[in-house]
Amino acid sequence: MLEFEGSSLFRHHIVCSLLTNKPVRISGIHDEDEPQGIKLAEANFLKFIDRVTSGSRIECTDNNTTLTFYPGMILGGTFSHEVPSSRCVTYIAEVAVLMLPFAKFDTKLTLLGSTQSDLDLSVDTLRTVTTRWLQLFGVDCSVRIIRRGVHPGGGGAIDLHCKAVRKLNSADATTRGRVRRIRGISFGCRVSADLSQRAATAAKGVLLNLLPDVYVVTDLDNSKRYNGESSSGYGVVLVAETTSKHCVISQETTAMPHEPPEVVGKRAAELLLDQVFEGGCVDAHHQMLVLLLMALSPDEVSTVRFAQFTTGLVSAVMLLEAYFGVSCATKEDPSLAGSELPSTTLITCVGSNTLNVWKKSG
Template sequence: MSQIVDIDGSLLEGGGQILRIALSLSCLKRIPVRIFNIRAGRSKPGLMAQHLKGVELVRDLSNAKVVGAHLGSTEISFYPGKINGGSFNAFIRTAGSISLLLQVALPCAIFAKSDTMLRLGGGTNAEMAPQVDYMTEVFRPILEKFGATFEFDLIRRGYFPKGNGEVVVNVKPITQLKSIQLTDPGNITSITGWSFVAGTLPHFLSNKMAESAQKYLSKTCRNINIESYKEDHKVAPDNCSGIILVAHTNTDCILGSDALGKRSETSEETGERAAESLLKSIENKACVDDHSQDQIIVYMALASGPSSVRVGEITLHTKTAIFVAETLAKVKFNIESLQDGANIIHCTGS
């Protein structure tokens, strides 16, 4: 095994993302890592419940040895073993994001020796993270362009502050990821979406979110279909509201956005906020939105051959992902700045 590599967790984004990407690539490249200054710039530095559970999950996936993995820890050393596949459980005892658990585990499961089943618990629809619906409706189709995918079963919704959501993810391993070329944004052909309320919130609030989003986007696309519904109480007993939007282009690009309802804003404002985020990606003529922009970096680094993806502004999360990928995967990313303000991310994978 290679000599341990030090990674300063306070650099760039300075949050949980450095930890997640470093752990994934450590497992896949069989490179031990020491990650220090974990979440140093946050109001509560160190590992919180969802970060610790992510460490434990990839530890189990890769038969790794970990030193320093406990709540509040600002430094861990991670020594990966072989990724064999199998069944694994990871339940965050808070509303911490299930999507972020999936982000750290999925690259490992894709290259496991055998099929992998992940039973994940926590928040299905959480702030500061993609909603699980975004992961299935937007990110999964993008992942399939690389030649990988996953099956997803929603058992129970989990919202802030209780969490208690549960999903089951099944992954069949592959031997190699394909490189991708996504440089032509094309034209928007349709926009679909799902506007929901849960718990004791009245159904009409979901209608208001959907109508607001549709009105905001109507000048961009005529073919808009946003479903409004109230979650089944058995699946989603607690209160929450939100909306997920997905835009498709005639060049097979997929852009998404989402928003959760807040007490400080009306349902109409929530719908408009999600629509505004989607419209920004459309106006930037991006082939992937900001949420997927940083997530695909790991897959570009691991793919066979050169990949190129057109995006809008390079986000801080993407810069962070590139930094870690170049450090551990020994690849080089190049950013091509275009005259219209967009950028193309280039990488020849390992």
């Protein structure tokens, strides 16, 4: 049995345990917090795991500060799940897409809750960027936004469709290319349409100084179909596409209370430009996802160009070695555009050849 301490990688430990069929014990879960133990969102995630799998066993001891997980089989199927208002629906979705390709059935999942929050990815990033990385590794996954709902009121809903596969594909994303266009969404929920429009205009005002092909649409959801507690908010999601098919960079931001929309749009544009400046093929939000997909791929070489390492990427390297027995080779690669630009890192690994036991070969 594998043993770890701390709650920083709680969801990923459970998912990796399922994918490798290795039991895991996690101790010291929020043992310095008050109250101690597993939080509401983490308990909700365990409930989701219990519904999507068969035969999994969960044991909590020491005032819920120690969790022992015995993995079962991933089933998938059609069902809905409500996420607590403390987190966004992507809290479940961004790790679910790692294991659902290895399920017995194709999955049609409806997630209910907030579609935007400061702690998690927005559903727009999940729909436009995360699914592209999954497609690169051979996973057919799509996201449809049914209605929006911002933190903390919730009330949003998305449909996540993910097809089961026999195995993933290896990937080679080393060519960065030049940014050819920028697309974006200025979303709003139960706010004036003027706020979203002004934020979009401010973002375009920064980006059009550097690139002519910039298009930011507004998506306003003021529907009253949800009868529960509602919250209002707005934000901007921007995606930079390059001349390389295997490079997509995204950044997002949400409005703080009493913050002018021009500041929100300008901040989103500057965050995107900072991410592009770093030079990797993968943005900071998706480093851990891509590295774990590399570990799940066939026993072939996968190489991806990463920018500055995030704590998530360093944590993913540890997960690869502990669960999959996969080691990564890193090589620092100076920028071709000049020494004044930051260098990038090429990460190469041979996948663990994880197979979906429910799918026949051929």
